[in-house]
Amino acid sequence: MKPDLKLNFERKLASFKLSVQLSVHAEVLVLFGPSGSGKTQTLNSIAGLVEPDEGEIVFDQTTFSRKTAGQARVSLPARSRRVGYVFQNYALFPHLTALQNIEFPLRKRGEARTRARDLLSKMHLEDLAGRYPHELSGGQQQRVAIARSLAADSRLLLLDEPFSALDSFIRERLHDELRSLQSESDLVVIYVTHNLDDALAVGNRLAIMREGRIEQAGDIETVLDHPANRSVLEILGLPNILGTSVTGHNDSLTTLDWNGLSLHIPHCEASPGTTMTAFISPNEIRIATAGQNHPNRFNGTVIRKQFGRMATRVIVRLENGCEIEVVPASNIPTIGENISVAFPVERIRMLEG
Amino acid sequence: MNWSAVILSLQVTAVATAFLFVFGLALALLLSRYSFPGRTIVETLVNLPLVLPPSVVGYYLLVGLGRGSPIFDRFDIHILFTWQAAAIASTIVGLPLMVQTSRAAIAGIDPNLENAARTLGSTEMELLWRVTFPLARRGILAGLVLGAARSLGEFGATLMIAGNIPGQTQTLPLAIYDAVQNRRYDLANRMVLVMTVISFGVLWWARRLEKNRRFK
Numbered sequence: 001m002k003p004d005l006k007l008n009f010e011r012k013l014a015s016f017k018l019s020v021q022l023s024v025h026a027e028v029l030v031l032f033g034p035s036g037s038g039k040t041q042t043l044n045s046i047a048g049l050v051e052p053d054e055g056e057i058v059f060d061q062t063t064f065s066r067k068t069a070g071q072a073r074v075s076l077p078a079r080s081r082r083v084g085y086v087f088q089n090y091a092l093f094p095h096l097t098a099l100q101n102i103e104f105p106l107r108k109r110g111e112a113r114t115r116a117r118d119l120l121s122k123m124h125l126e127d128l129a130g131r132y133p134h135e136l137s138g139g140q141q142q143r144v145a146i147a148r149s150l151a152a153d154s155r156l157l158l159l160d161e162p163f164s165a166l167d168s169f170i171r172e173r174l175h176d177e178l179r180s181l182q183s184e185s186d187l188v189v190i191y192v193t194h195n196l197d198d199a200l201a202v203g204n205r206l207a208i209m210r211e212g213r214i215e216q217a218g219d220i221e222t223v224l225d226h227p228a229n230r231s232v233l234e235i236l237g238l239p240n241i242l243g244t245s246v247t248g249h250n251d252s253l254t255t256l257d258w259n260g261l262s263l264h265i266p267h268c269e270a271s272p273g274t275t276m277t278a279f280i281s282p283n284e285i286r287i288a289t290a291g292q293n294h295p296n297r298f299n300g301t302v303i304r305k306q307f308g309r310m311a312t313r314v315i316v317r318l319e320n321g322c323e324i325e326v327v328p329a330s331n332i333p334t335i336g337e338n339i340s341v342a343f344p345v346e347r348i349r350m351l352e353g
Numbered sequence: 354m355n356w357s358a359v360i361l362s363l364q365v366t367a368v369a370t371a372f373l374f375v376f377g378l379a380l381a382l383l384l385s386r387y388s389f390p391g392r393t394i395v396e397t398l399v400n401l402p403l404v405l406p407p408s409v410v411g412y413y414l415l416v417g418l419g420r421g422s423p424i425f426d427r428f429d430i431h432i433l434f435t436w437q438a439a440a441i442a443s444t445i446v447g448l449p450l451m452v453q454t455s456r457a458a459i460a461g462i463d464p465n466l467e468n469a470a471r472t473l474g475s476t477e478m479e480l481l482w483r484v485t486f487p488l489a490r491r492g493i494l495a496g497l498v499l500g501a502a503r504s505l506g507e508f509g510a511t512l513m514i515a516g517n518i519p520g521q522t523q524t525l526p527l528a529i530y531d532a533v534q535n536r537r538y539d540l541a542n543r544m545v546l547v548m549t550v551i552s553f554g555v556l557w558w559a560r561r562l563e564k565n566r567r568f569k
Binding site (some may be wrong): 041047048049077078079080081082083084087089091093094095104105148149151152 | 415463465466469470471472473474475476483484487488
């Protein structure tokens with residue numbers, strides 16, 4: 001049976017209360033949120049390095065921790081949880097070689113050798129067995145740390161910002177390795193990051209965390225397409241978040257006031273005056289050619305370009321002073337050029353509030 | 354050369370060093386890893402021999418180990434004016450150096466390394482032996498060496514509780530004092546030279562141990 005992890009606990013921290021309700025299956029769940037949102041504390045609670053004040057943590061029918069009224073208290077020590085934990089700074093033992101680090105959790109000498117050698121080759125580290133951590137590059141240290149965390153047959157793997165210090169191309173390779181590792185052995189993987197590219201590259205599911213709370217959890221596509229609220233949008237750092245209020249309706253369209261411009265969206269029930277958040281992906285905004293008629297056509301000036309690996313984004317300041325990001329489908333306008341952009345009605349997504 | 358004093362000094366220092374290792378390391382661990390009520394008081398007590406005159410330390414030991422003390426009455430242990438008493442005095446004065454130095458080394462270890470050991474299945478005892486001590490070993494050794502050097506040079510408290518009995522409790526520092534009192538400057542010169550060379554060597558070694566940390 002595939003394992004799963006159920007979290008439902010609270011813990012008081014210095015500036016806010018950590019309160020996590022989440023269930024994780026055999027998948028890569030990305031725990032995403034700004035620094036100081038309680039991600040590492042969540043991992044520490046799962047690993048047993050800190051104790052929740054209340055609630056339950058259950059993994060694969062084993063209760064790691066329970067502290068609820070009316071039930072016997074359980075607090076399995078960290079050493080008995082068999083959780084693989086890859087720390088942010090890797091926490092490799094500096095006085096041991098790569099091989100000795102991987103052997104650390106293994107008890108029986110002979111077995112340890114074989115298993116550690118297996119893991120070394122799985123992580124492509126055979127040639128580095130005798131090296132000390134300070135003789136390894138960041139990516140190699142990272143792989144040793146993953147191998148070590150898996151040595152004790154962990155079925156739950158926690159990674160804390162593991163790739164934040166690595167070059168992007170090494171990062172991609174490690175992402176692939178992590179994904180195949182997960183699917184080969186049905187691991188439950190929780191991957192903490194504040195880098196959205198990492199999150200999208202490695203995860204199946206995404207949980208958005210802010211100030212100790214899970215704001216939204218779901219498949220990556222669902223979260224990206226249907227953010228639960230404005231703070232999810234902001235945490236994801238998505239561009240083109242428009243603050244609007246309803247001005248009126250006709251049969252098929254609802255009209256919004258967006259900082260002085262009229263924005264049309266498909267008909268919705270909100271009464272006039274309601275404030276709403278609209279957002280639209282930079283890929284969906286079109287650059288309109290002269291003469292074309294469109295319900296959401298606005299004029300603006302290109303003020304900046306942002307080059308990216310996949311696409312170039314242009315920042316356009318519209319008539320109402322707002323700046324939007326556009327990924328042009330074909331011709332990239334030059335800076336200072338006056339252009340018209342069109343927001344396709346059905347591509348504008350709405351959130352109340 | 355007063356060989357019996359040299360041998361006695363080494364004997365006292367060896368025993369004191371063993372005590373320093375056990376008690377000093379335990380105290381260093383306690384002070385660096387656990388917070389408990391009265392921690393600052395324990396810390397201050399350990400450091401007190403650094404500033405108290407040796408005669409005061411000696412006087413406390415005299416009262417603590419002598420007739421009328423629980424150790425003397427209940428356990429019937431008579432160690433005043435034996436070399437064992439000298440070893441105890443030497444331990445007490447060496448303790449602050451051992452505790453301070455090894456404590457700093459232990460406190461300097463990334464707590465995540467110990468957390469990693471915990472998630473990898475280590476008990477608290479195992480992680481001490483497999484992570485904490487190996488990583489702090491240079492600091493621990495340096496503290497031990499400094500403490501031992503201080504024990505070797507102990508004079509005042511030893512004089513108070515072990516006396517100055519040639520062949521029995523007269524360690525090198527006491528023998529030097531005696532030689533000077535008796536105007537035997539040749540003997541004094543030689544013994545002073547031996548003391549200085551040993552102490553210099555030990556301090557130099559301890560300094561090197563602390564400086565050449567292999568791991569950052």
